[in-house]
Amino acid sequence: MDERKQRILQAIVQDYIESAEPVGSRTIARRHDLGVSPATIRNEMADLEMLGYLEHIHTSSGRIPSSKGYRFYVDDLLPSKPLEEEEKALIDKWYMERVRRIDEVFQETARIISHVTKNVSLVLAPQMTQAAFRCLQFLPLDERRAIAVIMTDAGFIENKIVPIPDGAAFEDFQRMALVINGCLAGHTLDAISPAVMKTIREEIGDESLFEAAQEVIHRSLDTGKRERLYLGGTSEILSQPEFHDVEKVKEILLMFEEEQLLKDILHAHLGEGLKVTIGKENEVRGMQECSLMTATYHLDGELLGTIAVLGPTRMEYGKAMTLLNYMNGHLADVVKKFRW
Amino acid sequence: MDERKQRILQAIVQDYIESAEPVGSRTIARRHDLGVSPATIRNEMADLEMLGYLEHIHTSSGRIPSSKGYRFYVDDLLPSKPLEEEEKALIDKWYMERVRRIDEVFQETARIISHVTKNVSLVLAPQMTQAAFRCLQFLPLDERRAIAVIMTDAGFIENKIVPIPDGAAFEDFQRMALVINGCLAGHTLDAISPAVMKTIREEIGDESLFEAAQEVIHRSLDTGKRERLYLGGTSEILSQPEFHDVEKVKEILLMFEEEQLLKDILHAHLGEGLKVTIGKENEVRGMQECSLMTATYHLDGELLGTIAVLGPTRMEYGKAMTLLNYMNGHLADVVKKFRW
DNA sequence: TGTTAGCACTCTTTCCAGTTGAGTGCTAAA
DNA sequence: TTTAGCACTCAACTGGAAAGAGTGCTAACA
DSSP, X not given: OOHHHHHHHHHHHHHHXXXXXXBOHHHHHHHSOOSSOHHHHHHHXXXXXXXXXXXXXXXXXXXXXXXXXXXXXXXXXXXXXXXXXXXXHHHHXXXXXXXXXXXHHHHHHHHHHHHHHSSEEEEEOOOGGGSBEEEEEEEEEETTEEEEEEEETTSOEEEEEEEOOTTOOHHHHHHHHHHHHHHHTTOBGGGOOHHHXXXXXXXXXXXXXXXXXXXXXXXXXXXXXXXXXXXXXXXXXXXXXXXXXHHHHHHHHHHHHOHHHHHHHHHHXXXXXXXXXXXXGOOSTTOTTEEXXXXXXXXXXXXXXXXXXXXXXTSOHHHHXXXXXXXXXXXXXXXXXXXX | OOHHHHHHHHHHHXXXXXXXXXXXXXXXXXXXXXXXXXXXHHHHHHHHHHTTSEEESSTTSOEEEOHHHHHHIIIIIOOOOOOOHHHHHHHHHHHHHHOOSHHHHHHHHHHHHHHHHSSEEEEEOOOGGGXXXXXXEEEEEETTXXXXXXXXXXXXEEEEEEEOOTTOOHHHHHHHHHHHHHHHTTOBGGGOOHHHHHHHHHHHOOHHHHHHHHHHHHHHHHHHHOOOEEEEOTTGGGGSGGGOSHHHHHHHHHHHHOHXXXXXXXXXXXXXXXXEEEGGGOOSTTOTTEEEEXXXXXXXXXXXXXXXXXXXXXXXXXXXXXXXXXXXXXXXXXXXXXOO
């Protein structure tokens, strides 16, 4: 793979991303100053096809990049350009204007990403399991019920109604809260071991009270695992010529409805930094003609969540990468602002 | 509009709903036992077109119903049939299997409606403004902050972090909670008047404390107004031949992204019972080739929210109406089960 | 007088053949 | 090694012909 081949591949990928039409040797020669004639380019293209970087619909059509071609382009040929200052300012402005509560941060992030990249965006919001348990408190509701309020370090508060077992009083619950807080404070929720639970059981003593406690803790774990997913710009993707076929649109919309599937996909990329999965590299049916770019964002070293761009393989990788890299670092600042 | 015309109109609408093709006199004569020849039907069709119930694409095409035609069909010709017992059982099963928390009730309702009708469903979940304020409590968070927990009769609990003003202590907040609970208990949130606020101000005495209280109350009002909207089956609509054109799909998907617009539309129908808005009767651009069927559900006489079916004008009105009527009565029961 | 059969007419859809144009692959010359 | 030239391929477009569905009108019929 000599340098000229690389330049030609780069030219083809860029032209194809722009035009969505198979590109021919003549077009490349005219639009890019490679200093060689179309015939030479044709020879190189034949080689590139042999090597698996390009594809051919039929004998007399131009070339389009294969998944392998995009992969090489993304890994080695992508011209990097930082985000414009004014774009950064605009993004800050959007956050300022439209976000009032912490969960709106993610909604707005999804909006921004889809708006800038003209593709679908996905934002997986922090899961409580990664955040440390902070404290649990009970509030009296009526004679037979109490409200459990559970807080974590990441700024999330959950609540649940618990029935007070016969023979117990609200005061027992308050005592129980002390025990639980003593044992669990600082633990991440998925680090709560059976041994710790056993200690709690012994300290509480009463079996029916412990069952209530267990339910609360179980619930907080359960809620924690329920990561939230925000989708943006599902209609943007329809502007792309590859989605002019309604059947394909349907397939992808159907995928968007399967929230758990999307969460699992994003979850699998958690902690991997910026990663691009191109075309057939995607295992999920319905995404084989798409590329997915994911990035994980952090806050003070603690894993927070995943942001992603989903578009046709012919997406503007450079732009998407630039934006995700920026949001990656920026999102932590925004979250901090809307934290406690 | 004699009876024969009505039967012919009914036959045309039904056939068109089924086939999505303009229907001709011969088809009607063959498929429906009207006892007259195609020629007679042609004459009647010409009359119906004159009266505005039918439309004509070009000289030699069959007829399709106009908005007026659908309107007459829905109002006067719709054959009513109750939901099958087994369908009811299936719906109950779905709720049982998939719903764990109160907000999942609405998500699942949307799923069920879209699944049964093969159209898009919209569910506007209860707004707190309609629910009565139950009580407010504070929990200590640290020296300078407290957590406010607000509960309403409808089973919703919201929380918010409030800073404790300099010079005040957590105990002042507890005193404040007593005052607020005394003044607001039983009020619906939108019935909290300036006069009541003034009383609270006087009873609290301290200005900075009152400001904190005001913020909490304002926040609970604010959250209350944020009705939640659940969408289901956006991909279903693509199976309909009228959405084979990607431009139309895009237009409607774009509408789905404007959550506030959808909320406003559903909100406008709140309290009107079962209502059908057909084709051009819809004022919103992008919905002019669709019909929207809405129904409001109640719980113990208290307004809860709106459920709706959105589909092409050629939707199966009978089925949708049957289902909405059933869900209408049924949803209250389900909500009750998942309430406190 | 309402109903029906017959027929001419309209318009869409489908098919086919011919043409155009973009693009390739190969060969031979520079 | 590069390039010009040329034959070849294939998709996309064009125009016309034929088929088919359906209408509207007229005249006959019960």
